[in-house]
Amino acid sequence: MIYINSNSTSPYFNFALEEYLLTQKDLDDDEIFLFWRTNPTIMVGRYQNTFSEINEKYVRENNVNVVRRNSGGGTIYTDMGAWQFTFIEKNYKEEGISFDKFTGPIVEALQKQDVDAHFNSRNDLLIGNRKFSGNAQYRKDNAILHHGSILFNTDIQAMVESITVAEDKIIAKGIKSVRERVINISEVMKDNITSENFRDIMLDSLLKNSTTYTLTKEDIKSINKIQKEKFESWDWNYGKNPIFNISRYKRFNGGRVDFKLNVKKGIIKNCTIEGDFFLSGEISILEESFIDCKYVREDISKLLDTLDIENYFYKITKDDLLECIID
Numbered sequence: 001m002i003y004i005n006s007n008s009t010s011p012y013f014n015f016a017l018e019e020y021l022l023t024q025k026d027l028d029d030d031e032i033f034l035f036w037r038t039n040p041t042i043m044v045g046r047y048q049n050t051f052s053e054i055n056e057k058y059v060r061e062n063n064v065n066v067v068r069r070n071s072g073g074g075t076i077y078t079d080m081g082a083w084q085f086t087f088i089e090k091n092y093k094e095e096g097i098s099f100d101k102f103t104g105p106i107v108e109a110l111q112k113q114d115v116d117a118h119f120n121s122r123n124d125l126l127i128g129n130r131k132f133s134g135n136a137q138y139r140k141d142n143a144i145l146h147h148g149s150i151l152f153n154t155d156i157q158a159m160v161e162s163i164t165v166a167e168d169k170i171i172a173k174g175i176k177s178v179r180e181r182v183i184n185i186s187e188v189m190k191d192n193i194t195s196e197n198f199r200d201i202m203l204d205s206l207l208k209n210s211t212t213y214t215l216t217k218e219d220i221k222s223i224n225k226i227q228k229e230k231f232e233s234w235d236w237n238y239g240k241n242p243i244f245n246i247s248r249y250k251r252f253n254g255g256r257v258d259f260k261l262n263v264k265k266g267i268i269k270n271c272t273i274e275g276d277f278f279l280s281g282e283i284s285i286l287e288e289s290f291i292d293c294k295y296v297r298e299d300i301s302k303l304l305d306t307l308d309i310e311n312y313f314y315k316i317t318k319d320d321l322l323e324c325i326i327d
């Protein structure tokens, strides 16, 4: 495994670095690992509507970065008290989405510190029933990228004020609030250590048999290009609002799915799919396949049969989508 030390605390740079390593750069080893943190930031999932996820006034007044990730899932808040880890594998054989392989080493490293961490059924790492880590992944051809957050001593008040969480999600998680749901690891560590000490302990355990690669000037130039053109752009982070006249959503085990349809004379003319689900293909291909389909149950059912939904979505079935779109 190759370790790259990203000293940057810009989420825009770090997401560009991830993309560069996944899609452009070849190193001597197929496995790459990053451990990084950011200035106060809201990280929105790939398929979410940014405006619904953020407290715009708070974000503006407190200079919180807002950035859309390449990966699906929901919105998280990070600051200098939180760490993110990224595993990249350029030659990944397994199909679809699976979290265990990458969360395993993190859980192990924490258990060595007597932190009783475990993985839940969707994408979280918990202590007891409180979450300290959210995980997500995306794929590009044969490569996979898995990243996760780790709350060490994040400002939970700022988290609560920055993100707006839909009521149906709070209910689905069986909790009353964001604050009640999360936990900082520093609360359960027996020694009083700094966030930097924590990073050192984690890296000590995670970087067995790894080598270090230092980014060159050319690497940084290419990363800055992706940063500017994509991750810092308004278009990518906020995007355009679709024109629709039918809006339907449902929450499933695999996440919430929002369908925005523009239906004219009974025929779907435009389709936007949003939510905090995980997907293993291109959303635009899925959205486009609805165009020109009649907005009637039988036709949509037939269309969904051709789309191999169970392989596309993580823990969401064809019948779930049908129910969401038209039932």
Ligand SMILES: Nc1ncnc2c1ncn2[C@@H]1O[C@H](COP(=O)(O)OC(=O)CCCC[C@@H]2CCSS2)[C@@H](O)[C@H]1O
Pocket: 043, 069, 073, 074, 075, 076, 077, 078, 082, 084, 085, 123, 131, 132, 133, 134, 135, 136, 147, 148, 149, 150, 151, 159, 163, 165, 178, 181, 182, 276
């Ligand atoms: N930083 C952080 N870590 C863990 N949990 C968080 C965090 N911020 C908010 N939350 C809680 O998780 C839910 C959202 O959970 P949800 O399951 O919807 O979304 C996620 O977990 C996405 C994880 C993405 C991880 C990547 C890692 C590297 S870059 S981004 C939110 O409403 C809060 O209750």
